[in-house]
Every structure is written in structure tokens, then in C-alpha cells.
Amino acid sequence: MSYKNKVIDLTHTLNPEIPTWDGSCGFTIDTLVDHHECQGPYTFKAQKFTLLASAGTHIDSPAHVFTHGATTDQIHVDNLIALAVMIDARSKVTSSYVVSEQDIIEWEYIHGTIPDQAIVCICTGWDVRWSDKDLYRNNHQFPSISAQAAQLLSTRNIKGIIVDTLSPDRPDNGYPVHHIFLEKSIFIVENATNLHYIPPCQSQVVVAPLLIEGATESPVRLLALVPE
Ligand SMILES: [Zn+2]
Incomplete structure (x- = not known):
């Protein structure tokens, strides 16, 4: 039996205008040497990047919240690819929408219990605001996840959670969702895009962080493999 996958890019492109948690510049790119500055027949352009660990589509590891938690380089590669x-919460979403326990229960009523070892993508559609950093950041008013919903998801033995906003928590809720997931070594990916192209189940997702020793967060290339 042969089958093909369509590859969907769930990653935002990094540039100096990306939205960031505190509104500061998250990424810069400088030219160290350009083609016209080189001698000889073969020329080069070399660059330097400066970026926040939380720039763009990125992963939070347990060490982001817990002093002795695992860092991004300590997350086993087997956990970075999963069902x-x-x-899809898009039909209900407002800037103050909180994904509830009921939203998870409704999904399971239709599709069955969330499988062991899955990576759960919460699609709010907030990613359409990405190109306008103020609209996306929106003074930290964006769709989030309730502590109760996070508790329920954390009982499903999942590997990770992916959101298409700056965070599954808002500053006004005290960050319970980060604690609930990271305490159980369930990683969090923030600022994803294109989650609506993924069907409710049967696809695979690949989370590829930079392999940086001791990193508590890291930009990722996030891909979905969707059966055609
Ligand atoms: Zn986070």
C-alpha cells in the first residue's frame, strides 16, 4: 500500500517586524560580508542573526518554568514527532475566548478519546493577525486555554500542545496552563500558523527546535504531514 502526505508549514517567517511577548524587536539580521566586498572568482554573503529564544513559532521546555526542568535540547526526538x-475553536473565538473543558469533551464525543502520545493543536485562527504585530499582541488580550481544559488534556498522556497565539495563558490568569503542562513534561509550542489545514486526527506533526544546549525556549520549524 502506498500513500502520500501533503506537507503543511505551520511556521511563521522570522523578520524584524514579528510580534513578541513584550513588544520589543525579536529578530534582526545583519550582513557580515557581502558579495561585492569579496575578491576572487567565488564570492559569499555571510549573515548574523540576533533573536529572542521566544522569537516567532517556538517551543517552551519545562526549564522555562521549573528550575530543574528539562531544557529544549533534553527533549527526546521521539517526542518531537507525533499524531x-x-x-478547531475558530467558530467560537473572540479576543477574550478561553478554550474550555467542554471544548475538549465535545471533540472527544465526535472523534473519540485523544490518543496516547498525540500532540494537540488548538486552532483559534488568531494567526491571521500576525502581520500586524500590535493587532496580534493586542495588549495581551488573545484567546487562551482554561486551567480545567489543560488539566483534562494533561490526563490524556499527550506529548505536547500547540497554540496559534502568543501563549495558552494570558498574564491576567497567573500562567496555570504553562505549569500544568510543563510539570508533566508536555511541551508547549506558541505562535503556530495554518493549524486549520490539519484534519481533526490522522495527520502527523513534526516539531524541530534548534539544538541549543541549555535553551529554555527555541524557535522551531513546525510541519504537519497530512494524508492526501
Ligand atoms: Zn510560553
């Missing part, structure tokens, strides 16, 4: 579960 994708996509929970």
Missing part, C-alpha cells in the same frame, strides 16, 4: 489532534 496531530486538531481542535
